[in-house]
Amino acid sequence: MKKLLLAAAAALLLAPAAATAQGASAPEIPFEGSDYLQIPPDMHLGEVAGVAVNNKDGHIFVFQRGNTTGPAYGAAAAQLLEFDKAGKFVREVGHNLYAWAFAHSVRIDPQGNIWAADKGSDMVIKFKPSGKVDMVWGRKPEASDEGAEPLKHPKPPLPAAKGTFRQVTDMAWDSKGNTYVSDGYINSRVAKIAPDGTWLKSWGSYGKAPGQFDTLHSIAVDGNDQVYVADRGNRRIQVFDTEGKLLRIMTIDLPLPADAKTILGEPQGIDPNVVGTQQPGAPWALCITPKEKGPQVLYVSDSYPGRIYKMTLDGKILGWLGRTGHQLNEFGWIHEIACPSENELYVGELLNWRMQKLTLHPAK
DSSP: OHHHHHHHHHHHHHSOOEEEEOOTTOOBOOEEEEOOOBOOTTOOOOOEEEEEEOTTTOOEEEEESOSOBSOSSSOBBOEEEEEOTTSBEEEEESTTOTTOSBEEEEEEOTTOOEEEEETTTTEEEEEOTTSOEEEEESOOOOTTSTTOOOOOOOSSOOOOOTTOOSSEEEEEEOTTOOEEEEEOSSSOEEEEEOTTSOEEEEEOOBSSSTTOBSOEEEEEEOTTOOEEEEEGGGTEEEEEOTTOOEEEEEEEOOOOOTTOOOSSSOOOOSOTTSOOTTSTTOOOEEEEOOGGGSSOOEEEEOSSSOOEEEEOTTSOEEEEEOOBSSSTTOBSOEEEEEEEETTEEEEEETTTTEEEEEEEOTTO
């Protein structure tokens, strides 16, 4: 026990100092939202868990929890839809896919391949741009498994195993084509996979110390191959190099507006002993603008007070926008952000069952 305490103390001393995001005077960014997807008349969106935009033609990919099949509890809730740049429906990708269970995130890699993380099946799927399945990772629980039931959340979690996930959440890529997977709600680690699909390594464990995680909810990689992890339960963003060395920790501590409100549940306030689902500044979604579009910025969302934060890559808040609500220009739990350019965002909302396209006007 004494050795464990000494090791933990040493880790805290050697870890990079936490960088609190400075933004007490950060400006509100004017913007306009548009609910402009043209949904076919016989189709309905459910919770929009994921949204991504490709580089080739600006097509929008929406990973949503509508189209459910089965009982009210445990229904398969995952459907991947493609729309053109004008918002017109193009196709469904992966119709009746074996892995579809509970949608979590969708991303487009630099080559235009479509990737999806399914939290319900514990799988990551790579599609070619044509929509054909190219590679898969993980394996979903089967009805024939002994004691088949929803995954439990023991504290601490059971040890993670190579090649498998437990409630996986997101993925991102470095300049060499390696994939980084946030894994996730039960497993508390980042997995690194080579371009050919070889499992290279993983790092992280459950906890609150630097380099540990509590609900890795989103992941992104910048132009310098630094890996950003939304450590939602610990209300922070941790940044690593490609081998898992911790570089810095960033937190968002912007004062709450006087009219802050929630749609669902009660605000938790900032409490290090509480999983930060509804804590101000607890990161739900991360998006870094493309390196090719100029200096990169980081966009981060929280569920309460329902804002999007525009940040430098070292943690300074440049501005913020939005609030919780049901109307356009308001948000109900932003679950994923696509940011093809600095002033053009696409946000998927769980509670409002929609995707909004946001046009920012920071000069105003």
